[in-house]
Amino acid sequence: MANQNYSKLVRSASLLATCTAILLLMIKSVAYLMTGAVSILASQVDSLMDIGMSLINLFAVRYALRPPDNEHRFGHGKVEPVAGLIQAAFICGTAIILFYTGVASIWAPKPLTQSGIGIVVMLISTVATLLLVLYQLYVVRQTHNSVIKADSLHYSIDILMNLAVVAALVLDEFGWRWADGVFTIAIAVYVLHSAWQIGIDAFNHLLDRELDEATKIDILAISQGVEGVAGTHDLRTRQAGHIKFIQLHLELEDDLTLIHAHQIGVEVEKRLMARWPQADILVHLDPLSVVGDDVRSEYYY
Missing domain, CATH: 3.30.70.1350 (Cation efflux protein, cytoplasmic domain)
Incomplete structure (x- = not known):
């Protein structure tokens, strides 16, 4: 019974993350087309990365739950830290794209259009991501699953990213054109730091690090x-x-x-x-x- 509950929780969390990422990508794409804000584009790219990571996590969780067999007598659990390393690589790629778009925006700032719509969309994205993170944290408390824990950390970063985009759009309304690029670069640095944390944790699991x-x-x-x-x-x-x-x-x-x-x-x-x-x-x-x-x-x- 405990194993069934574990499987149900981690599968539902990984599936919910995939559906949420697809929804956010759709609404952010509309927001970028209407505003032209590179900070929204950066957030949009991050959502695209989220979809890739969520699909990898969905596969990893399902594979890790397989019972031991003749070729894997200790089970299949190590696929989870492998997925964590892939996730860290994805996040690093996101950070590089964010940094590039931020620098480009500062070098050649462009006036934004319909910033109000962008602000509303990012606030909706923040609420949706917050609800996902709250459920993921519940699942982590119940299961201590490393994949869901890493995914939760990444989506927590997304919340900060969304709020930073909102701040950039608000400042642009007051004529601070540089804010869009500066906030994007700041987000990139923070995302890179998070990727390092996720990668180290996954690496330690692969090296059979002792329990706490x-x-x-x-x-x-x-x-x-x-x-x-x-x-x-x-x-x-x-x-x-x-x-x-x-x-x-x-x-x-x-x-x-x-x-x-x-x-x-x-x-x-x-x-x-x-x-x-x-x-x-x-x-x-x-x-x-x-x-x-x-x-x-x-x-x-």
């Missing part, structure tokens, strides 16, 4: 809370898509029977699974007599 410290502390606290566990060491963690991989050694009394030791290990796995239902857990049982001080001192938990 708070999660690792929780893992050890749960494990050591099981009766019969004298200690733990050699904790290793990573994440691929929605699956957390957890490996650790349990230190048990020497005189336990094999069946009793096995029951303790199963209980640890059950409690960890109760906390992280999507986790892949592997525990190793060590008699206390073979666990030397050098092993304990090597790990700071």
Whole structure:
């Protein structure tokens, strides 16, 4: 049931992002044709990029949800950080286009027409994007999906971009022709910074970076809370898509029977699974007599 709810949420979020991007591209295209504002053109190009990214994310989410098979025994979750790297590349491309259009506008500013219509369109775009981001943030809280998280960050940037375009159009009404280009360049710099963040996060996932410290502390606290566990060491963690991989050694009394030791290990796995239902857990049982001080001192938990 938990897995079905996860699938439903991430699929709906990725599909909603695609539909929203298509809608925004259509209305921004009309606004640019009516106003001639390069800041709207920049936002329009960004919406075109959004469609490409949303389609990639839609594919990545569906592929990552496939169960493990004979050729992919650890599942297909790593397609998500791959999609994140592609997303970062798309965003970098957006930033380059924005920077170019901004410089061109400052070099040869042109008077805008029907700025009022442009302002209304961008405000509508802002509201639509805000509603999408709110739903994406809800999905991220429920699923911790990295693809939806990256997409949410990008659309949050879009909100700032839309407001910056509105500010540029308003300033143009007062005769500040340079505002359109300056705001476009500022948006480009911010978008490039966001692309860097998304790319680094995806890169760390591909390199099997450890889970955060708070999660690792929780893992050890749960494990050591099981009766019969004298200690733990050699904790290793990573994440691929929605699956957390957890490996650790349990230190048990020497005189336990094999069946009793096995029951303790199963209980640890059950409690960890109760906390992280999507986790892949592997525990190793060590008699206390073979666990030397050098092993304990090597790990700071």
